[in-house]
Amino acid sequence: MADSASSSVQRARQGLADQLREIQRDAGLNGRDLAASCGWYPSKVSRLLNAHTPPSEDDIRVWCRACGVPERAVDLIATLRTLAGMFVDWRRMERAGLKQAQEARRPLYERTHRFRSYSSWLIPGLIQTLGYTEAALRAIQQRRGLVDDVSAALAVRMERQRVLYEGDRRFAFLVEESVLRSGIGGATVMRDQLHHLTTVGSLPNVSLGVVPMRPDRQRWPAEGFWIFDSVQVNVELISGYLTITQPSEVSMYAQTFAELAELAVHGSAARELIASAAGLLG
Incomplete structure (x- = not known):
């Protein structure tokens, strides 16, 4: 941006x-x-x-x-x-724990029909495995000194993934190649997660793209963001959670997503990058 x-x-x-x-x-x-x-x-x-x-x-x-x-x-x-x-800082959003913060987002996911997600940090939540999500939530809970309701928050997060399989929803996920090669939870968790990506990427309503690491990129990585239909963007910053609804700014993120999608590889080329990352884990 x-x-x-x-x-x-x-x-x-x-x-x-x-x-x-x-x-x-x-x-x-x-x-x-x-x-x-x-x-x-x-x-x-x-x-x-x-x-x-x-x-x-x-x-x-x-x-x-x-x-x-x-x-x-x-x-x-x-x-x-x-x-x-x-803009809601994390302390305010998570003051009652991670479970409540996860539940607060559920209505947004349920009413959305077209999802676009770009991540330069982590695998997007909707396509995370149980082990990967647990490792991510545990890291957040410990880093921010929150009450330990990770198990309850994990159940909410995993239940939310049902939107992948219900209704006429469409999903487009873009991740930087670095996300495949630098993960959380250890080698076993990451191997399972990478295998899951190839499975989810084969769903007929899902597009999965990987932006390759290369020395001559002209569109640099951006902060991770979600576009919900064409009406709202959410951005997870270090300091807090940003919600954007101004049409002109939503369009800016949509344009950025399109530019990053042009750089990404899909289908068999994406699966090759995922397999390569998994191979490095032994």
Whole structure:
């Protein structure tokens, strides 16, 4: 991506600030007059307009009332609440444990018909084996110091894989070749996982591509992401979980997926890379 994924949140915050600026301009108020009408210091108006500080719901109500358009507050507050859900840090998402975090995503998977997943770190969750998923969840639980509900979270994750076999859903998975060669859980877990990839890749509703390692790539690896139909993208960052619903940004990820798919190999060529990685495990 040309921009980091987390910049999507800042752009959305600036968009809300721009709407506040438009309301202020239409009311014919300068920053000092608006601050006086709201009972604030002028510096607060400046911080809100420059998206340095996100407004509260009360701030939006006071702003709109001071500008003579209290009815605008409802839509702006709805936008604010959407922003609040765009980026969730891992501590907040997983504060009650991994099981709840996994269950929260279930409705999204159940209502989606077209899945596109690109991973530069790990095998995508829907095509992980039990052993691989357990190793991944255990590593997360230990690294983040979470309550130990790995067994319960594992059951939820594996149950979610039923979407692969139900309805008229379609799946396109892309992984970097490095994901095949650097794994988790040890050699036995990785051998089972690589064998599973060839099995899943043969399903009629599944496309599996591997982006080969090569020294002359012109499209570098990106952060891992999921595209759900054409309405939502989720990105797992080191710091948290990003949800993107802005159509123009969803399109950017779709374009990136298409570019990476052009670099990937599929079918027998992908199976050769998977077999090669498995062969190195002995």
